[in-house]
Amino acid sequence: MPQPFLYNLIDKAVFDYKLIEKGDKILVGASGGKDSTALIEYFENRQKRKNADFEFLALNIQTDFGGGLPSDIQTLFKEWNVPVKSIFVDVTGRLSDGYKMSCYWCSNLRRKELINFAVKNGFNKIALGHHLDDILETLLMNALNKGELSTMTPSLKLEKYPVKIIRPLCYAGVQTIVEHSKKGGYFGWTCTCTYQDNSTRKDARRRLELLTGGDRKKKERLFKALKNIRPEYLP
Template sequence: MQLQKLLSLIRQAVDRYNMIAEGDKIAVGVSGGKDSLTLLYALKKLSQFYPKHFTVCAICVDLGYDNTDFTGIDEFCRNLDVPLTLISTQIGKIVMEERKESNPCSLCAKLRKGALVDEAVRLGCTRIAYAHHKDDFVETMLMSMIFQGKFYAFPPVTLFEDKNLRVIRPLMLVEESQVKGFVKRQEFPVLKSPCPIDGTTKRAYAKELVAQLQREHPGTKERLFHAITEGKIEDWALPGV
């Protein structure tokens, strides 16, 4: 995928759900994976011509796993002229060793979000951008239906009233395959996930389920995404002002 196509899809999502306001300072949650690096790169490029002026910074939460090298991420941000804040934590040890959670993903996500939100507030940010793409939306919806018995997916915009902060998801119209192609073309310094259960989670199961449905019934993923965007899910009506 070319940069022009990526920016077009992101701008469609931003405009449709009013994700960016004049003067915003947007913190991109950077894990070092392909999705967050793509979002950071694209938002920086978008900031150079978008009608509403906004700035971008990067926040990376170090989970505390051994041998995680953020050198490539630091260089990537410097080349983009984007300030990077690296938060050192022991979240990995807490979740996997001390708590030994049966569902570690939920607690890990909660702790990471807390660290990210607190740092974004400290930096004076008005938005946090998460790199959830179209596939993530569909997989989350399936996981919610299968494991929780409800129809739910990430809202395009989430409001934290007590923090005066909004979470936005500008990659929501971009497919994972498009992200992979873009990252390969750009040769981004993708950081391999240090998580010891990566690839064996409920999300990995949902991803394979979507792939199977897509193989057997072409167009399934697009129809599921349409059901999400048109399904009148609670919280989706929130304006992104």
């Protein structure tokens, strides 16, 4: 029986960017949503399929904006024999005086907690569930709002910490993940945050769909363009 198309895409990303290597100890951010759940499912499958010499832990960061992992996701993780741990972060309590709550602040704080946990517990890589659409949306956001050509990368060595950030879903479009998660029976759970002020990314998502017409191949070519730089034709 052929393996899922999503796994083929992740396998290619892992090979191209050396995202999973022998002896790796990987911390996987687990929100309970379709993206991180599909990634965790892949990690569990890869260990069995390739008898791979690496270990991983799914870490769920609970906040005062949302609860922990949904019960059905917890059940799936138990069925998959996935090791899971949860920690709590008081996002509102850590907001400095004079600063406004935002999705960026919450996301940044949770990322710091992932890094601190990884360093403290000897993980050398952190796997996040950002996919192809996330990467392209960030490209548009940075170009249009910051005036810079940058985005999230498949593999990033942190300067201040002995940890790499990896994004194994970098070749997978959101629709591919949606279709895969529906077959797996875990599609539909979304962030329970009551704030949800993410208008900038929503606008970038709309612009990306207008630019590509939702065509997966066009999104893939746009991603490819980031690696096919012609500096002589740039300012």
